Amino acid sequence: MIRALSAAAALPLVIFSAAASPRIAAQAPERPRLLVVVVVDQMRNDYLDRMAPLWTRGMKRLLTEGAVFERNFYPYLQTVTCAGHATIGTGSFPATHGIIMNSWWRGTRNGTCTEDAAVKPIGYEPDAESVGHSAVQLLVPTMADRLRETSPAARVVSLSIKPRSAIMMAGKGGVVTWTDDHNKWATSTAYSAAPDPDVQAFVNAHPRLALRGEVWQRLLEAERYTGVDDGMGEKPPSGWTTQFPHPMAGGPGTSEDQFYTLWENSPYADAYLGAMAADLVKRKKLGQGPAVDLLAISFSALDYVGHKFGPDSHEVQDTLLRLDVTVGDLLDSLDTSVGRGRYLLGLSADHGVAPIPEAWVAEGHEGGRIALQQLARAANAALVESLGPGEHVARAEYTQIYLSAAAGQRVAENPALLQPVLAALERLPGVLRAMPSAGLEAARDSKDLVVRAAALSHVAGRSGQIVIVPRPYYIVGGSDATTHGTHNPYDQHVPLIFFGTGVVAGRYDTPSTPADLTPTLAARIGLQMPGVDGVARTAIFRAH
Numbered sequence: 001m002i003r004a005l006s007a008a009a010a011l012p013l014v015i016f017s018a019a020a021s022p023r024i025a026a027q028a029p030e031r032p033r034l035l036v037v038v039v040v041d042q043m044r045n046d047y048l049d050r051m052a053p054l055w056t057r058g059m060k061r062l063l064t065e066g067a068v069f070e071r072n073f074y075p076y077l078q079t080v081t082c083a084g085h086a087t088i089g090t091g092s093f094p095a096t097h098g099i100i101m102n103s104w105w106r107g108t109r110n111g112t113c114t115e116d117a118a119v120k121p122i123g124y125e126p127d128a129e130s131v132g133h134s135a136v137q138l139l140v141p142t143m144a145d146r147l148r149e150t151s152p153a154a155r156v157v158s159l160s161i162k163p164r165s166a167i168m169m170a171g172k173g174g175v176v177t178w179t180d181d182h183n184k185w186a187t188s189t190a191y192s193a194a195p196d197p198d199v200q201a202f203v204n205a206h207p208r209l210a211l212r213g214e215v216w217q218r219l220l221e222a223e224r225y226t227g228v229d230d231g232m233g234e235k236p237p238s239g240w241t242t243q244f245p246h247p248m249a250g251g252p253g254t255s256e257d258q259f260y261t262l263w264e265n266s267p268y269a270d271a272y273l274g275a276m277a278a279d280l281v282k283r284k285k286l287g288q289g290p291a292v293d294l295l296a297i298s299f300s301a302l303d304y305v306g307h308k309f310g311p312d313s314h315e316v317q318d319t320l321l322r323l324d325v326t327v328g329d330l331l332d333s334l335d336t337s338v339g340r341g342r343y344l345l346g347l348s349a350d351h352g353v354a355p356i357p358e359a360w361v362a363e364g365h366e367g368g369r370i371a372l373q374q375l376a377r378a379a380n381a382a383l384v385e386s387l388g389p390g391e392h393v394a395r396a397e398y399t400q401i402y403l404s405a406a407a408g409q410r411v412a413e414n415p416a417l418l419q420p421v422l423a424a425l426e427r428l429p430g431v432l433r434a435m436p437s438a439g440l441e442a443a444r445d446s447k448d449l450v451v452r453a454a455a456l457s458h459v460a461g462r463s464g465q466i467v468i469v470p471r472p473y474y475i476v477g478g479s480d481a482t483t484h485g486t487h488n489p490y491d492q493h494v495p496l497i498f499f500g501t502g503v504v505a506g507r508y509d510t511p512s513t514p515a516d517l518t519p520t521l522a523a524r525i526g527l528q529m530p531g532v533d534g535v536a537r538t539a540i541f542r543a544h
């Protein structure tokens with residue numbers, strides 16, 4: 001621990017309750033009735049320090065009353081949403097849980113981490129999409145799966161704007177709810193034969209279109225925000241400019257579909273999800289049943305806003321200010337419906353984000369963009385030299401290059417054929433290293449942290465033949481203002497905070513990873529999670 005424990009505030013409470021109620025004090029250990037997993041999509045760890053002076057509600061409570069791990073890093077390369085949520089959900093890294101990216105090449109086409117032809121979508125609103133989603137690609141159980149298996153009375157509710165976030169926190173069962181590609185609330189037959197009546201009641205009672213008259217303004221006066229509103233390289237969604245205010249109705253001619261896109265790019269989406277979570281806890285009486293229940297919630301707005309406006313924008317700062325309110329409202333509601341100290345919460349993020357490259361370069365630093373096409377072209381040109389003319393590269397996806405079936409076969413038989421390809425890729429600006437993925441299974445404990453990061457993101461049969469490691473401040477692919485998905489600290493360093501039942505407030509400098517979140521919650525209720533990569537951080541709990 002690097003700072004004195006702020007347990008002074010918590011200790012008198014324990015002494016007081018022990019004196020007032022010896023019977024309760026004798027019941028050790030305190031057991032939560034509800035576990036709560038909160039993921040904030042794209043929340044970088046440095047946001048905590050930046051925003052702390054301005055936070056007054058939920059985030060302030062978590063930071064002052066919670067156990068805060070200050071050196072919490074993803075150790076793997078492909079720091080993206082589906083991988084991050086699966087890591088938190090299972091307590092293991094992609095090499096173990098199998099979710100290497102948001103989508104990967106399936107031999108003839110790219111497939112998302114959640115699509116499942118064997119299940120049907122179930123819409124809570126008309127015009128749902130036709131694709132079904134499930135955790136079929138997840139190779140190991142989540143904490144939620146283990147909880148339901150060992151304790152059949154346990155209820156699991158998992159919510160997010162993104163299917164991949166809701167699903168990877170939940171696993172194979174529970175009330176799992178997301179908005180689909182048509183921006184409609186949905187689940188699938190993987191989770192339920194019919195719409196959940198409580199979710200349906202909430203969605204019916206809270207039509208999002210009613211928000212069309214709203215205008216997203218800054219919560220505080222403009223002077224309280226750092227930097228400028230119209231920062232270099234911002235790419236606002238259609239209907240908005242780079243500057244506040246952002247009308248939810250968009251500009252003239254903005255369609256209903258575009259409204260839903262603007263909604264998910266705004267803090268209104270987080271507020272809606274937080275209200276839905278609080279409502280479902282009440283309707284389903286989570287935390288008041290015979291078993292310990294689980295609520296998982298992933299707030300996505302920060303990720304959408306961060307991609308479009310960048311981490312230093314007024315929009316990101318405002319999304320974080322409003323998240324503080326949303327989390328505050330959720331904690332207040334849990335205090336009422338479950339009880340203060342009767343729930344145990346863990347908060348983390350699925351990844352961070354890079355600064356907008358153009359803005360970074362304008363400040364005199366090195367950085368830039370690596371286009372996926374550029375990677376594919378360079379790799380193909382080098383392969384043509386050894387294999388003859390043809391399309392040898394099937395797909396470049398984030399930091400993975402997939403070869404065609406024929407080229408993949410030749411390379412598997414003769415790995416030396418890759419050497420000139422790797423050399424060509426490493427000559428591209430922004431590429432730190434290009435390495436073959438073959439053999440990475442054996443490199444998970446490599447002393448070379450870059451190799452180790454690639455190995456922890458590697459799954460044979462899902463990874464490409466070549467892994468690209470970008471130089472710091474070079475982003476790979478995408479048309480957004482900025483993105484994430486690398487081993488650099490701005491992508492890997494995210495918050496890890498525990499709060500609630502038995503948690504001693506304080507700052508911890510023990511190195512940790514987001515894979516520690518669910519094992520720590522599980523340890524408190526005696527739920528076994530054998531074989532996971534994460535570590536249960538039981539030192540945060542009051543001794544008995």
Ligand SMILES: [Zn+2]
Pocket residue numbers: 042081303304307484
């Ligand atoms: Zn993202």
